[in-house]
Amino acid sequence: MTNPLYRLLRLNWDIRPGEGAKAFWLGLNIFVLLFAYYILKPIREALILTGQDPQTKSYLGALQAVLIIFVIKAFSRLASKVPRHVLITWVTLFFISNLVLFYALHLAGLSRGTMSIVFFLWVGIFNLMVVAQFWSFANDLYGEADGKRLFPLIALGGNLGAFFGGKLAKRLFAPLGSFNMMLVVAALLGVCILLVWTVHRREVRLAASGTAEGKAAAGEAERPLKAGGGFQLIFRKRYLLYIALLIGVYNFINANGEYMFSSLQTKTAERAIASGTAGGLSLEAYIGRAFADYQSLAALLTILIQLFLVSRIFRWVGIGGALLVLPIFVLGGYGYTAFGASLIVLKWIKAAENGTDYSLMNTTKAALFLRTSREEKYKAKVAIDTFFQRGGDTLSALAVFVGSSWLAMKLEGLAIVNLAAIVIWIALAILIAREFRRNGSGGGSEAKAKN
Numbered sequence: 001m002t003n004p005l006y007r008l009l010r011l012n013w014d015i016r017p018g019e020g021a022k023a024f025w026l027g028l029n030i031f032v033l034l035f036a037y038y039i040l041k042p043i044r045e046a047l048i049l050t051g052q053d054p055q056t057k058s059y060l061g062a063l064q065a066v067l068i069i070f071v072i073k074a075f076s077r078l079a080s081k082v083p084r085h086v087l088i089t090w091v092t093l094f095f096i097s098n099l100v101l102f103y104a105l106h107l108a109g110l111s112r113g114t115m116s117i118v119f120f121l122w123v124g125i126f127n128l129m130v131v132a133q134f135w136s137f138a139n140d141l142y143g144e145a146d147g148k149r150l151f152p153l154i155a156l157g158g159n160l161g162a163f164f165g166g167k168l169a170k171r172l173f174a175p176l177g178s179f180n181m182m183l184v185v186a187a188l189l190g191v192c193i194l195l196v197w198t199v200h201r202r203e204v205r206l207a208a209s210g211t212a213e214g215k216a217a218a219g220e221a222e223r224p225l226k227a228g229g230g231f232q233l234i235f236r237k238r239y240l241l242y243i244a245l246l247i248g249v250y251n252f253i254n255a256n257g258e259y260m261f262s263s264l265q266t267k268t269a270e271r272a273i274a275s276g277t278a279g280g281l282s283l284e285a286y287i288g289r290a291f292a293d294y295q296s297l298a299a300l301l302t303i304l305i306q307l308f309l310v311s312r313i314f315r316w317v318g319i320g321g322a323l324l325v326l327p328i329f330v331l332g333g334y335g336y337t338a339f340g341a342s343l344i345v346l347k348w349i350k351a352a353e354n355g356t357d358y359s360l361m362n363t364t365k366a367a368l369f370l371r372t373s374r375e376e377k378y379k380a381k382v383a384i385d386t387f388f389q390r391g392g393d394t395l396s397a398l399a400v401f402v403g404s405s406w407l408a409m410k411l412e413g414l415a416i417v418n419l420a421a422i423v424i425w426i427a428l429a430i431l432i433a434r435e436f437r438r439n440g441s442g443g444g445s446e447a448k449a450k451n
Contacts, residue, residue, distance in 0.1 A: 029192055337412065
C-alpha cells in the first residue's frame with residue numbers, strides 16, 4: 001500500500017501497514033458478488049411483478065423458507081466433507097449452473113408465469129447464500145480485534161458493487177433483456193471463485209511460513225469443519241438464538257415494507273401505461289427501471305453511511321450499540337408512514353432503511369460472529385442468514401394474507417404492525433448486546449489475531 005493511499009484510508013478506517021492486500025481482495029470479492037446480485041434484483045422484480053401480483057410475491061417468501069431448510073442441510077454436510085475454499089467453490093458453481101439453466105429454459109419457451117415464480121424463489125436463496133458464506137469466510141480469516149476494525153472497510157466493497165450493479169442494470173435492461181443479463185452474472189460469479197482461491201492460498205501460505213501457531217491455523221484452514229448441523233448449533237447457544245430471532249423479526253418488518261412499496265409501484269406503473277405517460281416502455285421495463293432507480297438510491301445512501309459512519313459508530317458505541325441504530329430509525333419512518341403512505345415518501349423511507357441495513361446492519365451482523373467457533377461462523381451463520389431471514393418473509397406473508405384478505409387492511413395498517421414488531425426488535429438487540437459483552441473475548445480461534 002502506498003503512503004498516500006494509506007493516509008487516505010486512515011481518514012475513515014483504522015487500517016495498519018501490512019493489512020491492505022487481504023482487505024483489498026476480500027473487498028473486491030464482495031464487490032463482484034453484490035455487483036452481480038444487483039443486476040439480478042431488478043430482473044427478479046420485473047419478472048415477478050409482471051407475471052404475478054404483489055401478494056403472490058409476498059407469499060413466495062414462505063415457500064423459500066421451506067426450500068432453504070434442505071439447502072442448509074446440504075451445505076452443512078458439504079462443509080463437513082471439504083475445506084472452506086472448496087465449499088465456496090461448489091456452492092458458487094451450483095448457482096452458475098442454475099443461471100445457465102434459466103437461460104436454456106427461456107430459449108425452450110418456458111412460460112413467463114412459471115419462470116417468474118421459479119426465478120424469484122431461486123434469487124431469494126442465491127443472494128442470502130453467497131453473501132452469508134462470504135462473511136463466514138471473512139470471519140474465518142480475521143480475529144475479533146482486526147475484524148472489528150476492517151469489516152467496515154471490506155463491506156464498502158459490497159456497497160460499491162451494489163451501487164454500480166444497480167446503475168449497470170438500469171442501462172442494460174432494455175438493450176439486453178432479462179435472460180441475457182443472467183449470463184453476465186454467471187461470468188461474474190466465476191470471477192468470485194478465483195478471488196476466493198487467491199485469498200485462501202495467500203493466507204495459508206503466509207500462516208504456514210510463520211510461527212507454530214500460524215502453521216496450526218494453516219492446517220486447520222485446509223480441513224473440513226466438524227460434523228453437525230447449523231440448526232443444532234443455533235438452539236444450543238442462547239447468543240446465536242437471539243441473533244436468529246432478531247434477523248427473523250427484522251426481515252418481517254423489511255418484507256412488509258417491500259410489499260408496501262411494490263404494491264404502490266405496481267399501481268403507479270399500471271396508471272402510467274394506461275395514461276400513455278410511460279415513455280413507450282412496457283410494464284415489465286417500466287417496473288424494472290423504477291426498481292433499479294430505487295435500488296441505486298439505496299445503494300448511494302449505503303455508500304455514504306459506510307464511508308462516514310459505520311467505522312465511527314463501531315468506535316463510539318461498539319458492536320452491541322450499533323445494533324440499536326437501525327430499529328430506532330425505522331421506528332420513526334414507519335410511524336410517519338402510518339399516517340399516510342405515498343410512493344415518493346415510502347421510496348425514501350425504504351431507501352434509507354435499506355441503505356442503513358446494507359451498510360451498518362450488515363457489517364454489525366457479520367461482526368457478531370467474530371466471537372464464535374469456526375462451525376458457528378459457517379453453519380450457524382448460513383442457517384441464520386437464510387432460514388431465519390426467510391422465516392421473517394413467512395410471517396410477513398401471513399400478515400399480508402390476513403391483512404388484505406380478512407381484515408381489508410390498508411398499507412397504513414401494515415405500517416402499524418411494523419411499529420409493534422420494532423419494539424420486539426429493540427428488545428432482542430439489547431439482549432444480544434448483553435450476551436456479546438458477557439462473552440468477552442472468549443471462544444475459540446476467532447478470539448486470536450490472525451495474520
